[in-house]
Amino acid sequence: MVRGKIQIKKIENTTSRQVTFSKRRSGLFKKAHELSVLCDAQVAAIIFSQKGRLYDFASSDIQKTIKRYAEYKGEYFVAESHPTEQYVQGLKKEMVTMVEKIEMLEVHNQKLMGKSLAFCSLKELQEIATQIEKSLHIVRSRKAKLYEDEVEKLKAKGRELKDERVRLSGRVGEEPSGMPMPSGSKEKEDVETDLSIGFPKTRS
């Protein structure tokens, strides 16, 4: 005889609570079963009692249902934190390509540096030598060009300093107090260049 509505809050009386648990549990499972049959749905229910005992119901294989649940959540709800297997396969493929490229480059590098030549044929060695000779030529040209530019820059700097000195001596008097300036000498520019080479280093 139900005396009135019950409040949905924890039943404090242990005996009542256990009885209610047992009855409502079977009620819930019955409803779950009916739902699955009436509506052709896949239903699973898991209950842990307060004491930690497990009760479960599933309209079909509960493991399959839970797996399906995990996959569903993985695909649609937490997609960002669960990349697909396909995506990872793509990454791995890329990595294989990269590893191959690294190996290829390393071998090439080694050969260009005169290492790991033990298994090279004469013909291959000839090709490498030709390549290296070509490289050496280019690098030397570039070095020469850079050196030339440097020298040119320093010469310009030297001329600038000379002009400055001339202007200064003009203002102070007829006799410049600094080093005497040779004039008309063919060697002059070279001498000044040599001096100037040291200048930027002591300045900077």
Place this chain on the structure above:
Amino acid sequence: MVRGKIQIKKIENTTSRQVTFSKRRSGLFKKAHELSVLCDAQVAAIIFSQKGRLYDFASSDIQKTIKRYAEYKGEYFVAESHPTEQYVQGLKKEMVTMVEKIEMLEVHNQKLMGKSLAFCSLKELQEIATQIEKSLHIVRSRKAKLYEDEVEKLKAKGRELKDERVRLSGRVGEEPSGMPMPSGSKEKEDVETDLSIGFPKTRS
């Protein structure tokens, strides 16, 4: 107005079935909730509709409930096809390292081949030139060694052929019908070597 008891079997009318599904589903979840509160139990329910849509209820965290279930049963419900974000981050980090390595190797390669020198300092150019010179020296030595070995092998072959001819001529008679054999000549070995160089090619 309920006209009478219903049979617990699949509702054939689609509309009715969907309405019943919706109503009974919320009824089930309500019962599940009440059970969890009244009896202090941990309750989870998973429903897949006929169309494959997921509905779930859990009195606490459903993942925890499923995990507890898995532990209780001693089974795992990992969605195999979904690698963890952490794993993918690891892969990506590796890839970044590999990309850096490739770039480094490519730059080094380019420099060894006399390319992309535009931004090299004089000092760097000097280092590259030194490296290339060293490489060239090694490659040339190796080439020389290989060539020497080849010549040595061919000379041995030449001597072998000479011995063979001597043996053959001894059997046929005093006069060998082949080419006459010069002897005591200083040029002899070189001549034979030159001949022999062509031999393996025509044979193989």
Place this chain on the structure above:
DNA sequence: TATGCTATTTATAACCT
């Protein structure tokens, strides 16, 4: 497709054995 209504079925709280 969802929500409201209501007659009726179903679940169940309290009690009993």
Place this chain on the structure above:
DNA sequence: TAGGTTATAAATAGCAT
């Protein structure tokens, strides 16, 4: 602790909107 009884609350089938 389990199962049965019963008065009552709750759920819900069929219909309407």
